[in-house]
Amino acid sequence: MRVLFLDTFSGISGNMLLGLLIDLGADQQYILSELNKLNIGEYKIIIERVNKLGIDSTYVDVQCKEFDEQHSHEHGLVGTLIHKLQNILGKPTTGHVHSHGGVTHSHGPEAQRNLDSIMEIINNSELAATIKFQAEKVFTELAKAEAKVHGKSIQEVHFHEVGAVDTIIDIVGCLLALENLKVEKIMANRLQTGRGFVKCAHGLMPIPAPATAELIKNIPNYAGEIDKELVTPTGAALLKVLVTEYQPDVASLEWERIGYGAGTWDLSIPNVVRGYLGEKSMLQESALPTVGDLLVIQTNIDDMNPEYYEYILNKLLENGCQDVWLTAIIMKKNRPANVLNILCQQNLFDKIVAIVLRETTSIGLRYYPVQRVVAEREIQAVVLKSGSVVAVKCAYFQGELINRAPEYESCLEVAKRESRPLKDIYQEALECLK
Template identity: 35%
Template sequence: MRTLYFDCFSGISGDMVIGALIDAGGDPVHLETELKKLNMENEYELTFNKVVKNGITSTKFDVLLTSDAHDDGHSHNHGHSHDHEHNHNHGHSHDHDHGHDHGHNHSHEHSHDHGHGHNHSHEHSHDHGHHHHNHNHDHRSYKKIVELIQSAGYSNRVEGNALSIFKKIGQAEGKIHGVALEDVHFHEVGAVDSIIDIVGAAILLEQLQIDRIKSSAVPVGSGKIHIDHGIYPVPAPATLEILLGVPIAESQVKGELATPTGAAIVAVLAEAFCTLPAMKVQSIGYGAGTKTFPKHPNVLRVIIGEE
């Protein structure tokens, strides 16, 4: 049985998952080719770079949005240094770019006119090495995302996994905000970069011929974050809702270590949460976050082997 183990010692986000799967032997050319089936390639560019995090060479994956991804016609190639793509604001209209330091190590400064009359130049310090904070204001609905994935012609496995992960996030957002699943609009996680992360993870897991997924407990970080609705504790409400039933690990790191997308990937796909299972290890991959921590490498490790 070919097993993949998510070793989430520094948390998990969608882009860290992609980086780790590529690092473990996933094919980036295959990934890009398959993602074109979504007919969104004019909205983004993908980058894969080798970086060293506290002595560990890892793969940093980024989604760079192009101007076609935005109604306002402005190019927002953020570089997405969103350590975890902290999209806790997906189900609602969080323009968390009002000069708030969201405690998330967003390390990119951009000024864009949302068409809302706010020309906010802000620097997010989004705390966790996971790139994409998507300021896409196309606000794709849950229904539209389902249609997008279903019309792409993926295998049953890829389509099923991607839809299940989005449903997990949509249900959490709907519960938090008191709206039905079909009425949820993904202001953040539904944007281009998160669609890429979720569908991309499903594509790579199939390409790597993974039969079973297991995971460590998930550290979520600590402290507080500042978003449009005010000051919230870590984990953000949607992330915590997604992790209902999943073992959470204690962490002294200030900031968010798990994002809704990363949390949903592991919550939906892992059949067990445990220590590293007995296996013959065949490949190892490290997916980098953006932020650098003083005492440990900010990476997600995946271990693939025969159980």
């Protein structure tokens, strides 16, 4: 299995990750050729070697015609992105092709602000179904974060960053690069966010910016000592969707390639994201991968309105719990009751206990540490006869495919959109895998 480990000691943004993947050997011409399938306005891509405090790295910059080409691509500045949008959004561009440094770029209709418009651009392209599917997941996470911050639905959100041409290029470009490198699993260490304040449309905001904070709330992170915004919403959304495992470091692992993707800042530390690329067989993993640092938290409840359970279970999952479930029991005096069971990381203990005690009628809990054996998991995208894309979860143990199942929410969305029975969507998705 091809594995990528991300060392985010200086934060991450979309263009930093794309630069890293190119530095690790992703085919530039393939990526640019695939990006030409998007009609997202006039732009040019700069890919160059830069030096960050002695580290040779790859820097990627996306510039748009209406935007001052001498202005640096400062992903960390929300104010800059807003300035870009004022110049980009809502202004039609003429369709033609130009070249920068031997790289050709295509142009087309104007950029849009909402999630549906962005996905219409991507879905109407000739990109592979897997790229479209992953792009939708990343943009949806961005939309959900913005919606949560502004108190709106994801379709009502007017994005500050998501509608920008450079963000679409960064996200789709990263997905294309990962595909080109044949990366099957992504791991990462603790994320440095930076500290202080950043200027945006609403004034000064604390770092991490509100949307970024929402996206990384279940990702191990720390502020560090750098007074800059080191993590952008795009970088955070890519981490949330793509990274499946976090561990402290790679000291005990062996890798075949190491690369660096540069950011815009000149800091007291190198403003780069470092990546290690290798095969799973090189990672010295045991045959039975054990995941520790987990707790099971339980409480018996016999006096609560059962209508509350759906809300409480959803809230626990939204706050980072791995799993939540109910077990029916009979308590003393033959009272029917439920055990509320929660599986979560140990660092979430205080937050989860507070939610249970405030949101339920429980006045006490019990907990104990557990370990678990986890099969490798992979999400595959399959295209139905209608053209709709469905996610299928595949599980592997010791390299063998042991199970696969269509994802319920993905199938439900297609069933509603096409007015078809849910079971038919499930069956067709499985048949597409044969």
